[in-house]
Amino acid sequence: MSQIISHDITQPIHIPQIDGNRLSSRDSLVLRAFKNDVWLPNTTVAEQKHCLVSRELLFQILIVEDISKSKLSQIEDITARLNPNNQRIDRLSSGREKIVINQVNVESEETNIETSSPPNKKTVYRLTLQDKSGAIFFALNVTNLPWLSVCMLGSKLIISMGTQFIRGVFLLNDTNCIFLGGVNQTWNENRELKLQDYLESKLQRESESQLSSNTKKRKATQ
Template identity: 50%
Template sequence: MSTIIFQDISQVPSPLQINNRSTLSSRDLKILEAFENEPWDLGPPALVDQKFTRLNRDLLFQIVMVENTSKSKLNQVDDIRAKLDPNLQRVDRLKTTRDRVVINQVDIDKDEPTSDSAGMAAYSQSKAVFKLVLQDRKGSLFYAINSSPLPWLQVCMLGSKVIIKKGSIFNRGVFVLQEPNVLFLGGINRAWNENRDGKLCEYLECKLQRDAEDVKLNGSRKRKNP
């Protein structure tokens, strides 16, 4: 199923022309079925009015963007800027960061933090909540958020494919992802991953500007229109 996994699915015709589907593995058949299933209905009712709706079929999506919502957008922008150019790192970064790990013991021979600090970092990552922008084969965009730890979210590439399984919840415009209800397939769109850090930084900066404008206009950080 490389035609699906390693391609932009919005550019792949459906149904696929396959001479003998009986020769496909059970995994490939699952991928093909999820790809050819009718994409999620956009309404009516409108996306934001669909409350706790359960999917009645498997659906295939590709990952367009991944945002760690457990970490402030400003801190993420600072981290990316420092990664791209260490000279841009804020002088007061160590004092103001909310994501630092306290190291209370160091093994001189190993010159690495003890397992306590590593455990704290792992615990923090396991509790992280990610917001994904997903795209279906028709090019429609959707949001998704994890309600349980999904380890692949830490390392997935843009363009990776996922199957959101039948029975998963779609609530007010957002797919709710849990370990048993989502199958990560891998894959990559190389064009989307070029200068990925720069693109993510620009994306977060736009959201920060939008939030600032909302505060100025409405006196609140919460947008009135989802």
């Protein structure tokens, strides 16, 4: 089923006639998920407080966002990777754990150190997903999913029957989803710059929203 995995599923995909008995169990699952009806068509998904997925669903991954780290911290990380000479903070490697030194008290013998990857900490990702109709959904991992840190944009994902769906969000664990891989070369061009722009835009909107909220509060108390 490479035609499905390697292409944009919102565009027409030619699938040749194949004897289902000759397909592997994985290919049969991919084909079935692709042919299944899309999830909650013509429905305001945010109104679905809680339900369970009733069939295998195929999605492609548009955005992978680490929401267990602040947006500012992620922007600084991206900037450091793109141009190490412009790092704002000193970064040292200590064994397997990357250490970020963000504050030093020169009058004390102790250094305040924040670890960017504390041992055993679960990283939570927010996935923006798209089905074959072009509808957008979101997903969060509730357990560690190793492929999340390396998946390319355009990768395909099957969400299994029984997965919880709460207000537009699928809750993923290591038993209710199947990562298929795949890649969209165009979407991944300058991926880090695009992610940086995306995070900076969200940070700006949040700042403006907070400023507007504070202004309204001040007016209400006057």
